[in-house]
Amino acid sequence: MLSDFGIVLLALIFAAVALMLVFGISWLLRPKKPTIEKLTTYESGEDPIGNANIRFNIRFYVVALIFILFDVELVFLFPWATVFGNKEFIEQTNGQWGWFTLVEMVIFIVVLALGLAYVWAKGHLEWVKPEIKASKFKGKVPMSMYENVNKKYEEL
Amino acid sequence: MYPILVLSITGIITLFLGFLKSKKVLLPATLFFVTLAFFANLYDWNKPGLYFNNMLQVNNFTILLSAVILLSAFLIIALTKGFIDDEHAQPAEYFAILQFSLVGAIMMTGFQNLIMLFIGVEILSVSMYVLTGSDKRNLRGNEAALKYFLMGSFATGIMLFGIAMLYGANYSFNIDAARTVVTQMVSTQHSSVYLYVGVTFLLIGLLFKVSAAPFHFWTPDVYEGAPTIFTTFMSTIVKTAGFAAIYRILEVSFSPIYSFWWVMVIIMTVLSLIISNVTAVSQGSFKRMLAFSSVSHAGYMLMAVVGLSNKSDDSIVFYSLAYSLATISAFGVLMAVSKEKLVDGRPDESIAVLNGLSKRNPFLAFILAISMLSLAGIPLTAGFWGKFYVFSDAAFRGHIWLLVVAILMSAVGIYYYFKPIIAAYMRESEGEAISLTPFYKIILGITTFGSILLGLFPDLLRSLM
Secondary structure, three states, rough: OOHHHHHHHHHHHHHHHHHHHHHHHHHHHOOOOOOHOOOOOOOOOOOOOOOOOOOOOOOHHHHHHHHHHHHHHHHHHHHHHHHHHHHHHHHOOOHHHHHHHHHHHHHHHHHHHHHHHHHHHHHOOOOOOOOOOOOOOOOOOOOOHHHHHHHHHHHO | OOHHHHHHHHHHHHHHOOOOOOOOOOHHHHHHHHHHHHHHHHHOOOOOOOEOOOOOOHHHHHHHHHHHHHHHHHHHHOOOOOOOOOOOOOHHHHHHHHHHHHHHHHHHHHOOEEHHHHHHHHHHHHHHHHHHOOOOEEEHHHHHHHHOOOOHHHHHHHHHHHHHHHHHOOOOOOOOHHEEEEEHHHHHHOHHHHHHHHHHHHHHHHHHHOOOOOOOOHHHHHHHHHHHHHHHHHHHOOOOOOHHHHHHHHHHHHHHHHHHHHHHHHHHHHHHHHHHHHHHOOOOOOHHHHHHHHHHHHHHOOOOOOOOEEEEEHHHOOOOOOOOOOHHHHHHHHHHOOOOOOEOOOEEOEHHOOOOOHHHHHHHHHHHHHHHHHHHHOOOOHHHHHHHHHHHHHHHHOOOOHHHHHHHHHHHHHHHHHHHHHHHHHHOOOOOOOOOHOOOOOOOOHHHHHHHHHHHHOOOOOOOO
């Protein structure tokens, strides 16, 4: 019989093997056309090496932040899942245990879902492109003059 | 435990109320929610118990502290005027964050488990980091928020390390279990280094949050940079909750090893008192002066912790209330006066802005005078009795020289607390009369009335305990 640490070791080995398998398959199947851009470390769209005193693009971080929120939610679901279906507890409480834990988890997820709804309504999920405002400058030279110049050189 | 539930739900409701077209509903709604939490808090009066799987304790002491926190929160939120003057403000988010931070503060008053303490401290701190930087266009505010965040998270790390060490020493996060282990250690003469490291680091983390010297360096900059309304929140509610936590952990878990930690705490008390009072004397900015004054009041409140008599808990509740009322009035007056005169596009927050206040608005000058007298600890104000009680706690353990230092430093305090009063009553006025909304007047009236009432009848609060 495995001890608890034995199970952890098995999980570690399995994770390593699975990763190698996945990367190995993709390494065998993928086309190999490296560019400088592709070979740089992924750093949320920023240059990984260079001056840190630059403007960051904040949109990556907003999405990453919202992702982390739900990532953590998932992490909390795992320990809950181990006790949710616990036969002993369910028998001891005549089935109330299941309902109790279910309601608790529903409240937890509803609160997070409310957060998602709020973020959505506020428009943080939209990947807005930077607005390019057309210049309002009006020159004194009329546009027809430019057109005449163009026509003149086209004729030549 | 009910206010935690109430405020968690109403905080989310407030967030969604922000989608309404009219921003006017937010202030009354938030005030109603906080009132609701206040009465939900009182519902457990004389019904002590443990909640959430022994995570949280409710007894009359925690209820009174929560009541002080919620009352201060009500008064501060009432002074915001709903942020309608500021077009860039996000009132719904501010009010929601304020309510969430109150949840953290209430957790800190009644934690039964060190994990709960950590969560409470974090909820309160993270809310404060955000609110400090809420004025996004103010460079000083941004600087303050970053400074507060970096130093605060560092302190949190130290505190967490202390909690981990305590777990190693006690095999439990429960503070009652910790007491059992500590008592055993004392009786068997078997000491564990983890315990001492843990207590020290946990204390450092918590004392940082209440800005006691030598961990006060962030205080003046952060208090000055943050919007005044959130400075008020920081200097009253964070301090009350922090001292509730410090007192609770030391009294419940570590009173058997008093001989170990009293030297440490007494050094910090003396440092807080001397550094803050001496530095406050030379401050030109009213807000900075109040920041140093808040450090000095942290020192006075630590005296109740050092004393650890059976009356210390009453003293902490009384001192928190007296200090909160006076601070809210002082900042309330500052907010009303400072926006009249702009320096570099920001409200002028120097002491000189109060010049001739008695002619521009006698009501505000009176409020200011009472709050300064209460902070200085002049008799017939609440501040006097607050000081009296913490001094008697320190005397209970026979720390006479600490008393001498504290009384000398109170005398220094009187000097700089009178500077605003002199400015308001003796200096020439420069500027027009200041008009206030009736609601603003009522709130400032309540805080001042409270200061005087508790100064005349201190037993009103003490008899409750």
